[in-house]
Amino acid sequence: MAVASAALSTPARMPRPGLGQRLRPFAVHAALAGIVIAGIAIGRDVPSWFDAHIQSKIDQAYHWTVINNTTHWLFTWVFSPISDTIRWSTEHVLSFLQILRWPGVLIVVGLLGHRTGGRNAAVVGVTVMSGCGFLGFWDHTMITLSLMLVSVAVALLIGIPLGIWSGLSLRAEKVMRSVLDTAQVMPLYVYILPLVVAFGIGDSTAVVATVIYAVPPAVRITSLGIRAVSETTTEVGTSFGCTGWQLLLKVRLPLARRPILLGVNQVIMMAFGIVVYASLIGTAGLGGDVLTGLQKVNVGMAFAPGLAIVFAAISLDRITTGQRDERSDVDVVPTQRQLLLRRPGVAVAAGFAVVAVVALVAKLLGLDHFPASLTIDVAKPVNQAADWVSRNFRKGVPVVGGTGSFSDFVVVNLLNPTRDVLQGVAWWLIVAVALAVGLVSGGWRLGALCAGCFVGIAALQVWDLAMDTFSQVLVAVTLSLLVAVPIGVLAARSDRVERALRPLLDVAQVMPAFVYLVPVIFLFNVGRVPGVVASVIYAIPPGIRLTTLGLRQVPFAPREAAISFGATPRQELVKVQLPLATRSMMLAVNQTIIMVLSIVVVAGLIGAGGLGLETIYGLAKKEIGRGTAAGLAIVLLAIVLDRVTQAWGNRSQLVTRSSRH
Amino acid sequence: MTDSAIEVRGLWKVYGPKAERLVDSPDADLPRAELEAKTGCVVAMRNISLDVAAGEVFVVMGLSGSGKSTLVRCLTRLIEPTAGTIRIGDSDVTGADREQLLAIRRHKVSMVFQHFGLLPHRTLIDNIAFGLEVQHVSKPERRAKAEAILDLVGLAGLGSRKPDQLSGGMQQRVGLARALATDPEILLFDEPFSALDPLIRRDMQDEIIRLRREVNKTMVFITHDLSEALRLGDRIAIMRDGQFVQVGTPEEVVGAPADEYVRNFVRDVPRSHVVAVDSVMLPPADSDYCGTVPVGTKVRDVVAEVAGSELPVRIVDANGVTVGSIDRVTVLAVIAGGDLVSAGQG
């Protein structure tokens, strides 16, 4: 019609570029090519004068502490008292658990579960917890549990007040956020080493490390909860003349109860996630058992305690999730007895009484240890199964070829080429590329940060190890995204798929990283591939989750508009949903990278080599300098990858923000 | 009517389990809350039939929740109707398969949304070209078209901006441009201007009136603003609880509300703004006239004449033939809104 013809007659005007302009891209390309050729030819290795002697300095510091740890004030007045207090607490918690004996502990689990989640939670909690006993690991579970309880208590004592503070004050939040953001990308083993220097090897270091690891989520969730209490609600409080404290105690905290409980739950889960790492520094308990099994490459030996950790984690998760349907209380008319029990004081007293009686009866009956007749030996069948799997699945499976062939494929086609490129070109070329990537992604400061981190890795004298790890991380991240994003897209588009996936994702979320190592060794033996595969499996669930979440959060209005113009579902996805979800997708990439990096060290245990192995080696042989240098290099890598992907996310944030009017 | 642009027959939309059962059942007439308690269903639209002539502006009005959005979305099956048939031009919408439906959405009907529904990551040009893009029109061609349309809606030169750099009014111009870019026969508007402030809203209404003159499209226009409906509509349908309670020209609706609900709607409208002289005119007078107006003139436009003179005003048709007259008493009656109006009509 009129409009169309007018449109067609509009001439397209394009300025003709001058000769200089046309030559410029060519010059840039030529310069880049020159740099790359130079990078392949010249100065491949980090020169020895570039050594910042960090390893030897750390070693010296460690020796100094070994000599002075009974005399220097820092030890006598700060580190030793802390470490003594922690040791005292864990010992007492453990002996308390032993006094309760296993029936008493199970009763406590049941009562707590009933209180927070009703009968269902109680039954699941108790059943799963007794699984630890059936596996024959009850006593070791109690050791781990005592460490865990002390760590969680301390983490909450620190985290909740900090969270409240940062929920109330903007300035506190700003400071806290920058600290938390850094803490989040710090893998645990990085601060384990300085802690070993300060507290020595043992339980107290493990507890302190766990606390440091678990405080950030406690702060974050509490603060979010406090902030989520709406402005109008607090205004009501203020209008009735509440003081600041009254407002906090009577309005904000009660309304933020649920998120704070969620924080407790998160802290417990985080703590479980690192029991195995903690055992690297000489703690006993389940973590140590898993570690021994892994070091001996004895799948069966690692499997049972690993399963016990998972059981304990699931049990505690159930009894602290607190999803009791509060409405169901209202519907039934309570009996006299129920009413009495609903009074908090009475309920607590009754609970104590029940526990005390059970513990006493257990003592009188001599139920000191979980009955050996009930335990099941899973190590042998698991080993047999592992043998069977490796005999039958490594090679010769029709079509897919078997896990051995897969392994070879990944090594030959992905890991080796990536590593060879990273190790083969000059180190300064990689620094230059990092500079360029940072520059393009987030400006000069980010460029400088990225280049600086790589220079730092060079100065730590762990360049080749770092490039080995870097190549594994790149391959693992790519594979995870290749799997997670399509599944996430599928789940976002189909409620049925999402419903089917959700329980799997929920379980995966509770699983500590090392749990994936065991079945992976089953299938892939040891080496770099199982490390990569374990990281991939570990990183896929959050990848799926974030992709789905991001796509589902895309506002409906633009999608509906697209459909109304006749966009097919695929066009809707590609042209509307994915672009609008880039920020969440970038978050998914970012999370995937962090997850992969956090498993790198454990992957070192099963033959992935690289920085992870170096860290463990340093710990095991007390070569603190070597271990620390490797650990620091991992952090530097993590910072670069984290910041760059965050910058990508922030750039797309500008786009997404405006989509909500 | 076979020449109508849109033809809807017996259209139902029921939300909830086993929705089809409620269609034409006695239960459907239960009050909303009762029905929901009994069956878990909500009837958003019941037994709607309508015809929109080519080139007509058909306005649907009603309170929030009366089912307007449901109706307009069912027309291209953005919402799947529970029962009934829809024909647009010569295509059967309700019986269309996937491909046919896409073709209808791509070529025949475009929609303008209350909250614009622009794609924030694209420039204005690429937003406007979106409909063409999903049709796989080549990039230079669709850009050129979009560029021209941008001029048409008065946003020339802003094509490389992003939507969030524009005010709400300008954004909706983009929404309008996007709908026009595919050169559809029919435009659907779901409360396109209710997110805009009154002055801008008036501007945009002028834009619609101008567009209508220039491109002559069939339009279905949803609004809950009566003055907007009266300004734009050739015919107005008043909707309540999912059905039409009255369909008619603006003056029919204002002049003779079908029931209390409609009366409440139109109560505040000065009738003299809506009622045309010929609908209340007296037979041609024996006396002289103080002036002459054509058929279709609104009553308020003769107020000045009858106020300045005792004589009536002559009303002529398109050929200049006198068809009737209107005097001071009739004008006053219209303004006062009394029964004299219907007396005059009778």
Ligand SMILES: Nc1ncnc2c1ncn2[C@@H]1O[C@H](COP(=O)(O)OP(=O)(O)OP(=O)(O)O)[C@@H](O)[C@H]1O
């Ligand atoms: N997905 C749904 N499920 C159940 N009921 C719905 C759904 N969508 C709409 N309804 C109901 O259908 C009725 C009509 O909704 P509709 O959006 O068409 O109203 P509307 O006239 O456009 O109102 P508004 O002026 O607020 O936009 C409402 O009562 C609404 O509650």
Ligand SMILES: [Mg+2]
């Ligand atoms: Mg609506």
